[in-house]
Amino acid sequence: MTAGGAVRDDRRGLGIVVLGLLLGAAALWGSGTAPWFTVDVPTATRGTVAASATGAQLQPSVTAVAALLVAAVAALIALSGIARRLLGVLVVLGAGAAVALTVRLVAVPPTPAELASARAGLNTGGAPEGIGAVEATPWPWLAVAGGVIALIAAVLLVIREPRLPKLGSRYAAPGAKAPETDPDRAAWERLDAGGDPTVGPRESDN
Known part of the structure; x- marks a missing residue:
């Protein structure tokens, strides 16, 4: 139990947080590697190219936040409580900014x-007036969706943290049966205590 008496048994909540962060990271990264805007540009040697x-x-922050989300999933294993x-x-701020x-x-x-200059090595032939209109693609909205998903997961993490289990730790529900003692380990413990390891606990008490 935590200091407030809450049991850290919300494994479903933890799974939702992890899944949300991973989905958000995938959406942001996939969107960041896709074209957001296109424009027809006249060049000096190749004519008009797209x-x-x-x-x-x-927007470099998109892929940066994606990396942050993956790191956050890994950090959930080591952190608990206020950390x-x-x-x-931190994830709320990053996802919200993205x-x-x-x-x-x-x-x-x-x-x-500006869009033409973003393409390295593209020579516009000194005729910017010949550049066509900028056209947007749907990919930026994937980044928005990924950021919103990550934002919701991070808010859930902040609110539900006292009930989220610590990864790598064992939590037994109230009234659960205690794990059985390993006979070999119990024998070594009796030997360390100066007792006879061939005698069971009840026999050694008599």
Whole structure:
């Protein structure tokens, strides 16, 4: 039990938190590696080409938060109590920032010239007026969805932490049967105490 008397038996809640963080990380990473905006750009040597920029190129925080979420899942094994809650707050801040920055970028897309410059080695031939209109793809919304999922999981972690079990530790429900003693281990313990390991506990008491 915790100091407040709560039993750390909410394994389903812990599973939801872990699953939410992993899904959020996968969505953010997948979105970050996909093209977010495309534009037709006239070049000096290849004519008009379709240039695109990925989420990681335009908003590096997306993949950075994805890495944070994976690290947070690993940290759940070692942390508990206030440390776990601080971890949840950190994830809330990171996921919230990723969502806010992505929505802002979708609301105010990069200019054609900015998007063209995001593609390394692309020569526009000094004619930015010939660049077409910027077109958005659906991939930024995957980042928004992943950030929201991670945000919900982190809030659940902060709120439910006193009931979430510590990974790697054993928790017995009230009234559960105590584990049986290993006979070999009990014999060695009696030998260390100066008793006869061939005699059972009840016989040695007589």
